[in-house]
Amino acid sequence: xxxxxxxxxxxxxxxxxxxxxxxxxxxxxxxxxxxxxxxxxxxxxxxxxxxxxxxxxxxxxxxxxxxxxxxxxxxxxxxxxxxxxxxxxxxxxxxxxxxxxxxxxxxxxxxxxxxxxxxxxxxxxxxxxxxxxxxxxxxxxxxxxxxxxxxxxxxxxxxxxxxxxxxxxxxxxxxxxxxxxxxxxxxxxxxxxxxxxxxxxxxxxxxxxxxxxxxxxxxxxxxxxxxxxxxxxxxxxxxxxxxxxxxxxxxxxxxxxxxxxxxxxxxxxxxxxxxxxxxxxxxxxxxxxxxxxxxxxxxxxxxxxxxxxxxxxxx
Ligand code: AKB
Numbered sequence: 440x441x442x443x444x445x446x447x448x449x450x451x452x453x454x455x456x457x458x459x460x461x462x463x464x465x466x467x468x469x470x471x472x473x474x475x476x477x478x479x480x481x482x483x484x485x486x487x488x489x490x491x492x493x494x495x496x497x498x499x500x501x502x503x504x505x506x507x508x509x510x511x512x513x514x515x516x517x518x519x520x521x522x523x524x525x526x527x528x529x530x531x532x533x534x535x536x537x538x539x540x541x542x543x544x545x546x547x548x549x550x551x552x553x554x555x556x557x558x559x560x561x562x563x564x565x566x567x568x569x570x571x572x573x574x575x576x577x578x579x580x581x582x583x584x585x586x587x588x589x590x591x592x593x594x595x596x597x598x599x600x601x602x603x604x605x606x607x608x609x610x611x612x613x614x615x616x617x618x619x620x621x622x623x624x625x626x627x628x629x630x631x632x633x634x635x636x637x638x639x640x641x642x643x644x645x646x647x648x649x650x651x652x653x654x655x656x657x658x659x660x661x662x663x664x665x666x667x668x669x670x671x672x673x674x675x676x677x678x679x680x681x682x683x684x685x686x687x688x689x690x691x692x693x694x695x696x697x698x699x700x701x702x703x704x705x706x707x708x709x710x711x712x713x714x715x716x717x718x719x720x721x722x723x724x725x726x727x728x729x730x731x732x733x734x735x736x737x738x739x740x741x742x743x744x745x746x747x748x749x750x751x752x753x754x
Contacts, residue, residue, distance in 0.1 A: 443469045443507040443548075445492050445539065446514030447485075448477025451553065451656065453615035455511060456485050458657045469505050473514070492535035495542075502546050509664065512539040512552040518580040520619025522709050525579035532583035540594045540602065549601035551664050554588050554676035556608045556649060557581040561716045568718035570678050570725040578713055591675035603663050604676040605726065608649030610656045611741060613748040621713045625650055625689060629745045632693055632700045633753055641707035644687045647719035649680035652736035652744070659732060666730035673725055681734035682741070683720035692742040 440463045444452055447470035459468045470481045471490035481487035490497060492514040501507070514535040521528035536552055543550040559568060560576040574585050584606075591602035609622025616630075617623045624642050631638040642648075651659075659679055684692075690702045726732035736744075 440509060441467050441469070441505055441507050442509045442511065443471065443502065443505065444511045444513060445471050445490060445498075445535065446473070446512070447481055447487070448472035448474055448615070449513060449515075450610060450612055450615050450617040451653075451660070452511075452513050454612060454653050455513075455657050455660055456481065458661065459511075460485065462661060469501065469507070471501065492538060493531070495538050498538050499542060499545075502542050502548070507546065508548050510539050510543055510548050510550045511660065512536060512550060515553070516580070517618065517620035518555070518557050518578050518713050519621050519623075519707075519710050521580040521583075522578060522713075528579045529583060532580070533586060536587050536590065540590065540600060543600045543602065544594060544598045549603070549664060550591075551660060552587060552591060552602070552604050552675075554584045554604045554606045555580070556606055556717045556721065557713075558584045558588065558606060558676070559716070559718055563718065565719045568678065568721040570673060570722065577716055588675040595674055601668065603671070603674050605659050605663060605679045606676050606721070607656060608651055608680050608721070610651050610653055611745065612653035612656075613745055613752065614653070621710045621717070622648055622650065624686065624710075628689065628693065628702075629749050630753075632697055633746070633749055636697065636699050637701045637703075638690075639703045639705045640686050640690075641705065641710045642686050642714050643706050643711055644704050645685045646711075646714045647683050647685050648714060648717055649683050649721050650741075651679065651681045651734065652741040655681050655734040655736055659726075662732070663726075663730050670729050672729055677726040677729070677732070678721040678723045679726045679732055679734075680721045680723050681736055682738045684738050688738065689742070692738055693746070696743065696746050
């Protein structure tokens, strides 16, 4: 198995690369990113190259040269930043996917592309959101993710491309920081509390969203791709979640470990609107039944681990 990770310098890539290396061997994983400084960092522990995922010819050269048979297409602009530059968000999110799917078709690769809770909107049932339901998002990010799910299913049914994906909720991690998402508060808060004991939250206090801790997210990326395809009734894209909480609940959990932590709320209008349109909690039973999704981390264990790991990082 030769695996190409595109957009490897971001939050997911930084932790997916070592996991893939452990499973398939260090030399079989090629990490790429648009930014040279990210590639320099990746080179410390992996084979890494600069790649603009919108440059089809360079992308093709890498797939052909390294005999790639699986692509993780992680290049994306997230929900909140997407609203500041919708045309660019469309170009990047869709352009990278179209190139990845075309090359997967030509070179017979399997392909994983993260979808998101961003596919849902105000008209979606908000509690226990079903796998198959209304998807009318009102962000450019959501529009790209719905289009991406449809296009990936199209490439599977029309050309037989083995495209699979999950709808990621917010991903909480202590490696590389997320950037430009609506759920980023659930990572930022740990750094701010450990540095200053204060955090001002851009999301209203009682807004519920689904979340995952990174080790579960990474496991989903490989478990879904390695599962027996004959069991899959869905492909693009599976609801997955491990916990659903509001800022109030997360902060109460943090306060158990950092009693002098102080929290305030200064809702950002864009993030407030986006978070209100996303589910409170999703039903992920299809992922559980079809490929054995079963997360290990909950709010309590994640909070404790995040505080320990980030305290070490800051010391
Ligand atoms: C975002 O907030 O944009 C992402 C996501 C849920 O897809 N973390």
